[in-house]
Amino acid sequence: MTTTKDQQLVSISDIAELTGLKVPTVSNWRRRDGTFPQPAAGTSARPLFSLEEVKEWTLKTGKNVQFHERGAVQSIADLLRGRYDVTRYHQVLFPLLALARWVQANDQRPLAETSKDDFIELAKRSIDSLSQDRPLVAASMEQLLSESTQLGDKDLLANVFSKILAHGNPGQLAAELTDLVRKTSWIGGAEHLSTPAFSDFLVALLPRGGSDFADFGSGYGQTLSTAARFEPSWSLTGLDINVQASQVAACLLYTKGVHAELLSKDVLRSAHEASFDRITFHAPFGTRLNDEDLQEIVWPFGRPPRSNADAAWPQVAYRSLRQDGCAVVVVATNVLMRGSTTRDILKRMVSQGAIEAVVSLPGKTQINTAIPVSILVLRKSSAPSEVLMIDVTQSDAGTSQNAQDIDIADAYAKAIASLEAWRQQGTLDTEISAAVPLTELLAPDAVLLPQRWLLTVEDPDKNKHLVEDVYASYSALADAAQQQPELPALLSVAEASQVVPLRALTEVGTVVRGDFSSTRSSAADTTSSPKVQVVTMGTVRTGRSEERTSSARTAKKSPVATQTGDILITTTGPRINACVWDEEGLAVDKNVTILRDLSQAWDPYYVASQITAESNQAMLTGITIKRVDAKHLLVAQLSPEAQQAIGQAVRDYSAFANAARNTAAKAEEHLAALQNSVSSGTIAPA
Numbered sequence: 001m002t003t004t005k006d007q008q009l010v011s012i013s014d015i016a017e018l019t020g021l022k023v024p025t026v027s028n029w030r031r032r033d034g035t036f037p038q039p040a041a042g043t044s045a046r047p048l049f050s051l052e053e054v055k056e057w058t059l060k061t062g063k064n065v066q067f068h069e070r071g072a073v074q075s076i077a078d079l080l081r082g083r084y085d086v087t088r089y090h091q092v093l094f095p096l097l098a099l100a101r102w103v104q105a106n107d108q109r110p111l112a113e114t115s116k117d118d119f120i121e122l123a124k125r126s127i128d129s130l131s132q133d134r135p136l137v138a139a140s141m142e143q144l145l146s147e148s149t150q151l152g153d154k155d156l157l158a159n160v161f162s163k164i165l166a167h168g169n170p171g172q173l174a175a176e177l178t179d180l181v182r183k184t185s186w187i188g189g190a191e192h193l194s195t196p197a198f199s200d201f202l203v204a205l206l207p208r209g210g211s212d213f214a215d216f217g218s219g220y221g222q223t224l225s226t227a228a229r230f231e232p233s234w235s236l237t238g239l240d241i242n243v244q245a246s247q248v249a250a251c252l253l254y255t256k257g258v259h260a261e262l263l264s265k266d267v268l269r270s271a272h273e274a275s276f277d278r279i280t281f282h283a284p285f286g287t288r289l290n291d292e293d294l295q296e297i298v299w300p301f302g303r304p305p306r307s308n309a310d311a312a313w314p315q316v317a318y319r320s321l322r323q324d325g326c327a328v329v330v331v332a333t334n335v336l337m338r339g340s341t342t343r344d345i346l347k348r349m350v351s352q353g354a355i356e357a358v359v360s361l362p363g364k365t366q367i368n369t370a371i372p373v374s375i376l377v378l379r380k381s382s383a384p385s386e387v388l389m390i391d392v393t394q395s396d397a398g399t400s401q402n403a404q405d406i407d408i409a410d411a412y413a414k415a416i417a418s419l420e421a422w423r424q425q426g427t428l429d430t431e432i433s434a435a436v437p438l439t440e441l442l443a444p445d446a447v448l449l450p451q452r453w454l455l456t457v458e459d460p461d462k463n464k465h466l467v468e469d470v471y472a473s474y475s476a477l478a479d480a481a482q483q484q485p486e487l488p489a490l491l492s493v494a495e496a497s498q499v500v501p502l503r504a505l506t507e508v509g510t511v512v513r514g515d516f517s518s519t520r521s522s523a524a525d526t527t528s529s530p531k532v533q534v535v536t537m538g539t540v541r542t543g544r545s546e547e548r549t550s551s552a553r554t555a556k557k558s559p560v561a562t563q564t565g566d567i568l569i570t571t572t573g574p575r576i577n578a579c580v581w582d583e584e585g586l587a588v589d590k591n592v593t594i595l596r597d598l599s600q601a602w603d604p605y606y607v608a609s610q611i612t613a614e615s616n617q618a619m620l621t622g623i624t625i626k627r628v629d630a631k632h633l634l635v636a637q638l639s640p641e642a643q644q645a646i647g648q649a650v651r652d653y654s655a656f657a658n659a660a661r662n663t664a665a666k667a668e669e670h671l672a673a674l675q676n677s678v679s680s681g682t683i684a685p686a
Helices: 012-019 023-032 051-060 072-078 087-107 114-132 134-151 154-167 170-183 196-204 221-231 244-257 269-275 291-296 312-319 333-337 340-351 409-424 458-476 537-542 604-610 638-678
Strands: 049-050 213-215 237-238 262-263 276-282 321-332 353-358 373-379 386-392 433-437 502-504 512-515 531-535 546-549 566-572 577-580 593-596 634-636
Touching: 012 023, 012 051, 012 221, 049 051, 072 087, 072 134, 072 170, 087 114, 087 134, 087 154, 087 170, 087 244, 087 512, 114 154, 134 154, 134 244, 154 170, 154 638, 170 244, 170 577, 196 221, 196 276, 196 409, 213 221, 213 269, 221 237, 221 244, 221 276, 237 269, 244 262, 269 312, 276 502, 312 321, 312 340, 312 373, 321 333, 333 353, 333 373, 353 409, 386 409, 409 433, 531 537, 537 566, 537 577, 566 604, 577 604, 604 638
Parallel strands: 213 237, 213 276, 237 262, 276 321, 353 386
Antiparallel strands: 321 373, 353 373, 386 433, 502 634, 512 593, 531 546, 566 577, 566 593
């Protein structure tokens, strides 16, 4: 297999993409016709072919296909195929684009083909020129020259560089290459980027003013580029522990004409060496710290836990702020609901006025993960009396598989406008935001999750219509119901004359997790294993226990067992389900939580109904599998009499609704049987 410097190399899948055909069709061309071009590079498992030779072959053999044009940057990248690993394309091309930018600014030669000697001379001159002002750009060019010498690829690089010069716009090519890296997972490097809309959003959450800006974990410099557009007067600094990423960022920013000081340092240990007026920090998730980090670093709000040390990053950002400075820090939303050490750190930040606002976003806004994220907006200024909570999780953002395809500009714009209005006029967009007093946020059961503080207040008129609809539905189903229990008197809830206190489940009773797990052994093994009745996730929904085979580990310990009056809690699909259980002694599945030992101040049926209210459904987390920590669920504490009345109403109406559903299902079966009988000719009108 031999290649020439001008060959555009493509794979079988590339040919299929360019022609609009399916991969098997192109594979059959090669397998069934011996005149198909031979591979010019690649491996036996993934051969690469000359695009020109393939085009000529389709013409000679009369294939009625048209080849779509490759994008400019993709066509240039194809020249590297077979010589560089695909994951390094952008690490080769970004320095060449920066060199082209330097040539345009400093060397007025015509855009003709560049020889190997010309290329080497220009590269060396640019290295000398940029070594002081843009040291990382110079270092990346020097590294590329060194590698090309070892691989004997200077002719190839000179040819690629000629194509870049001939295009004439290295800045546009750099933008196209960045977009290609972001959208194409197999190229690599996407972990150092975010979506452009998200970078714009982070920077727009910062107030204008200040003299300098820093991006911690700056990656390929996308947020620095955004900051340069947002506030041209800012002095820009980027910190990232990855040297290669900093070099790519330096080249990319240089092609855009953006100047930033890029430091290849560990943010955790180096951020405090300088202070800044404005900071963004797209922090890593689920970080694990070592003992040395925990002991030697100064933690202004408390030492974070060793594992899942996400509470470290807001402290790092805050510590690096100047007085009156502002930082925005991206964290996984579940960090806001963690207990123990993380909760204590966040509450110290609240108590000392370090948190100005919290913004919750929907899932799938990130490139490399689908988990929901939230933004902590930090201020180092006079202590506020409130924290602004903004919730845009109900955006349609989470409907697409890829963050690149999501358009949540409206949700971002609403969050930005809400924060700005609160800063400037003290006004609130009550649909998505609420100002929560610090005293409430410091309560033992309080969490920093905005959804918790934006509970929908029901309209009394709406409740009245709901009651009317309930009676109407009752009348419609009454004739079909086999049993018609007396419909309880339903209450239309008006505005309460006083605030009803909300209690965490830990204040209502004792929260216990089930511990039963089934064996995964073969059928032959399970015949000798003990079988027990278990309350499962399905039990909470159907009210029936299930027979399961106990695993050896479960059989050796004393399992959690049901007690009379237990409230069973679990998640099924996208919902929290709860029910009251009265049978004693059954094992409890590990995915079921129990609330037991309620005091006489609580009616269990009322509590079970409140657990499934929409205000608690908002506490669900996760994308594929929804989960909830029962300790975060809240129940409104009414008088025992009111609880019993509502609990009885819920019980009676639930029983009626179940009976009506069963009757309706039976009616559907009868109707289907009638239709089938008529169609088969076995029944006809009398």
